[in-house]
Amino acid sequence: MDSFEWNKVIGSVLGCLLFLVAVSLISQAIYYSPAPAKPGYIVPGVVATASSETTPQAPAAEPIPDFAMVIPTADVMKGEMIAQQCMACHDFTKGGPNKIGPNLYGVVGRPRAAHPGFDYSAAMKAKGGNWTYADIFEFIKQPQVFIPGTKMTFGGLPKPQDRLDVIAWLRMQADTPAPFPAPEPVANQPKTAGSGAEAGAKGGAPAAGGR
Numbered sequence: 001m002d003s004f005e006w007n008k009v010i011g012s013v014l015g016c017l018l019f020l021v022a023v024s025l026i027s028q029a030i031y032y033s034p035a036p037a038k039p040g041y042i043v044p045g046v047v048a049t050a051s052s053e054t055t056p057q058a059p060a061a062e063p064i065p066d067f068a069m070v071i072p073t074a075d076v077m078k079g080e081m082i083a084q085q086c087m088a089c090h091d092f093t094k095g096g097p098n099k100i101g102p103n104l105y106g107v108v109g110r111p112r113a114a115h116p117g118f119d120y121s122a123a124m125k126a127k128g129g130n131w132t133y134a135d136i137f138e139f140i141k142q143p144q145v146f147i148p149g150t151k152m153t154f155g156g157l158p159k160p161q162d163r164l165d166v167i168a169w170l171r172m173q174a175d176t177p178a179p180f181p182a183p184e185p186v187a188n189q190p191k192t193a194g195s196g197a198e199a200g201a202k203g204g205a206p207a208a209g210g211r
Contacts, residue, residue, distance in 0.1 A: 062160065067133040068183040071168050074161075079169030082162050086154070092173045101152060107131055108171045109178035123149030133181060136170070137163050 083092070089100040096103050102118035111130050113120040127147050129135070139146045140163050142156040157163050171177045 064134055064137070065160070065164065066184040067137075067167075068180045070164055071133065071171065071180060074164045074168035076165070076168045076172060078162075079165035079167070082157070082166050083169055089152075089154075092170075094175070104170065104173065106174040108133070108136065108167070108174065121149055121151045123147050124151070133167060133178075136167055140166065 086104075091097055091099055091103045092105055093103075094105045096105060098115065098118045102115040102120070109130055109132070112127055113125045124147060131139075135146075137160075140154070140157050143150050143152040143154055157166065
């Protein structure tokens with residue numbers, strides 16, 4: 001085969017390669033799809049992996065409910081359904097085993113890091129205190145924010161009502177359900193302008209509203 005024939009072969013190969021590269025570039029330009037700013041669906045219980053440039057963000061502040069009022073009206077059956085996602089790591093039966101997490105039978109009101117046989121994180125041990133309604137409410141919202149360094153990697157329950165339903169169910173998983181906390185004091189009604197002026201005239205001060 002002379003050089004002219006070789007030139008035709010090499011030219012044909014180079015032409016095919018250039019054609020494939022051109023098709024690839026054109027198809028990418030036509031069908032380009034940017035990455036979404038946020039996932040279209042968040043799997044409950046899965047924690048997104050943080051990059052080295054980000055740190056866990058504290059959840060937005062929300063009012064603490066009056067547990068004496070809201071726990072008795074919470075949906076215990078719905079709380080049990082929501083708690084199903086916790087059963088991969090926790091056992092809720094009396095005398096049940098520790099799993100990835102400690103057994104949670106009787107957890108409402110018991111001291112933190114106190115269940116026998118479970119190796120709690122240093123952060124959980126250092127937190128101290130008991131598992132009050134308010135603490136559980138905050139902890140299961142975003143565990144890593146409430147107790148930084150905890151072993152619990154659960155993503156949390158962002159909806160307050162879901163957490164109240166779970167707490168109502170947790171309360172029933174005990175020999176004796178934990179007592180409800182004392183009701184929140186009722187805020188004083190603000191005095192009218194006339195009554196305030198009258199109180200000032202008598203040397204007193206109007207009652208302050210709120211808590």
